Amino acid sequence: MDDMHKVEASLVPPGDIRIPEQAESYIRAGIAEGRTRRRRDRRLRAIARLAAYGAAAFLVLLIGLIGAIRLSPVLASGLSHIPLLQQLVEKVRADRSIQLAAQHDYVQHTSARAELDGIELTIDGIIADEWRVVLFYTVRFDETKYVDAQLGGFEFYDAQEERLTLDKRLPLIGRRTEAVWPPGADLMREGSTIQGKSEYRFHTPQRLPARIKLKAGMSAEPVQLGRSIPLLGEWIVELPVDQDKFYGERAVLPIEQTVTVGGQRIHFRQATLYPTVVQLDFEYDSANEKQIFGIDDWRLLDDTGQEWAQVKMDRFAPEYVSDEQTIYFESMYFETPRALTLSASRIRALEKQQRQISVDLTDKTLLRSPTDRLRLDAVDIVTSRFWPDAYELTFTMDKPDLPNNNAERPIILWPDRDAAGNRILWSGGQSGTHDGISRFVMKTKDTNLVSPLTFTIVDYGYDKIVEPFEVAIPLEGIGDR
Structure with missing residues (x-):
């Protein structure tokens, strides 16, 4: 029995009550609309299921792609034109030097570890040359004790020294810790395991010793505390450095x-x-x-x-x-x-002849300057109960004609000497930019200076070649x- 016959049977009127003739057309229209709605609902449910399956598949694909991108520059190049993946690809392959080094087995794999108070630090690998050191590490923490843990950075020591004193540290600069995975992708963490890399750069070219000790601090969020705190103790890891691998012919x-x-x-x-x-x-x-x-x-x-x-x-x-x-x-x-x-x-x-400016402390004016875009706004005497009186000089500068590396200060001044030939000592300065105007405030050590003062320009962002x-x-x- 079709849908119309079912409706007719259910609507047989008692006695001789008559149904209006137009009722049949209304009923048939209602049945047709119901069928359309059912088909539409089935399509929507199917689309929803496909979307859910697609999202899960995309996550699996995304995780696989990240690993593949790291290993295949060709794949990375092919994916970089896809808008949703372009930013991810750029983050993964951001450091081409390290990527190429890893692809050519220029990595020393290690498993040196240290454990303290429920947190284990493992050095998984190291890349080094005369200028840079990159450490790959894993941190694992006891989930019954901590909600989270974070590495505080490494200090390097020569392992041949018996004592880890500050003067035995290698002269490294910077302690930038970066995630191996791009921020926001939640791929650097799996439960209580965190993977990351730390990069360090030397002031001057030098080699790591044949054996080093790494000292690290940690912070963690204990269970039920609700905030992260620095932990007592040091995680000390000792490992060899492959001299033949890292310091060959250049x-x-x-x-x-x-x-x-x-x-x-x-x-x-x-x-x-x-x-x-x-x-x-x-x-x-x-x-x-x-x-x-x-x-x-x-x-x-x-x-x-x-x-x-x-x-x-x-x-x-x-x-x-x-x-x-x-x-x-x-x-x-x-x-x-x-x-x-x-x-x-x-x-x-x-021009070398224009590299100096002169400041008259009495008249509070610039006596000499290579440009009128540099102005002396104020010369004040700052008093303090704890420090000697000092001069505070305020300079302002217009926005440079073209972009400059020193966006906040188109002109960088270095204190030189006063009129008596005494070197100008200064206690600090601060700079900032507002509405295209740069402002630089410099304070001297004291007021024992003879006017005028001479400053040397050590960077200049106007009138570029x-x-x-x-x-x-x-x-x-x-x-x-």
Whole structure:
């Protein structure tokens, strides 16, 4: 019996009560609408099930892709055009030097561990050369004692020393701890297990000793406490360092080229390929009329058009401004391209005769300055119950014409001497930017100064030399490693 007959049977009227003729058309329309709704509901439920299955499959695929991306630059390149995965791919392959090192087995695998108070620290691997050290680690904590745990950073020691005193620490800079997995993906943590990597960079090139000790602190959130606290004690891990693996032959590429940009000569000396960085040495000609403070837009491209990113490294320099310069890039040590081209176009420079400014403390004015975009807003005497009286000088600067590395301070001043030849000692300063105006406040040690004061400009973000130039880096005799 079809749906209409069922309705008719259920609606047989008692006696001779008649049903209006149009009722049949209404009923048939209602049945048709009901069928449509049932089909639509079935489709929606099917779509919901497919969405749930798809989400689960996507999570599995995503986890697999992350591992594959790390191992396959080709796969990473293929996926990078997909909007949802592009950011993830970029985070995973952010450090090409470390990625290439891992792909070419430039990793020392270890299982050195230390356990204390329910938390275990394991060093899983290490990558090192003369400039950088990368540690891969795992932290596991007792879930009956802690809700969470976090590594506080590493300190390096020579394991040959019997005592771990501060003066035995290796002179490392920075203690940046980064997750192995991209932030927000929740893939660095599985229950009570956390994986991560810590990177350290040297001030000057040096080698780790044959055996080292790593000392780490921890913080954790105890069960029922509701907040994280620093833990007492130290996690000390001792491990060997594979000298043969990490400190082999380095590729030195002589450049010996000179370019002239805006009338200023720059001599490019050589590039040195380390496993984790490329070190490029050059110098500004001492006979230049202008002092070059820096170049803003370095680019290093290979023959395929791939760009190797600049790596920020802090180095000790004998002077604040030096003609001898070094820059660093991601390393192609393990996959040497057929050609490398270094290029730039924006140079921060100023005539050497204009590098000094003078401040009159009495009239509170600038007696000499290379630009009217630098202003002296105030000269105040600051008093204190605990410290000697001091001068506080407030400078303001307009926004530079072009982007500058020192966005907060287009001009950086260094205290020089007063009118009597005494060196100006200063106790600190602060800077900030508001509505395109930079503000710099500097305070002297005391008021025992003879006006006027002289300051030297050590960086200048106005009136840049804008002129593109290129330098070809010879690669003859350097093959794939």
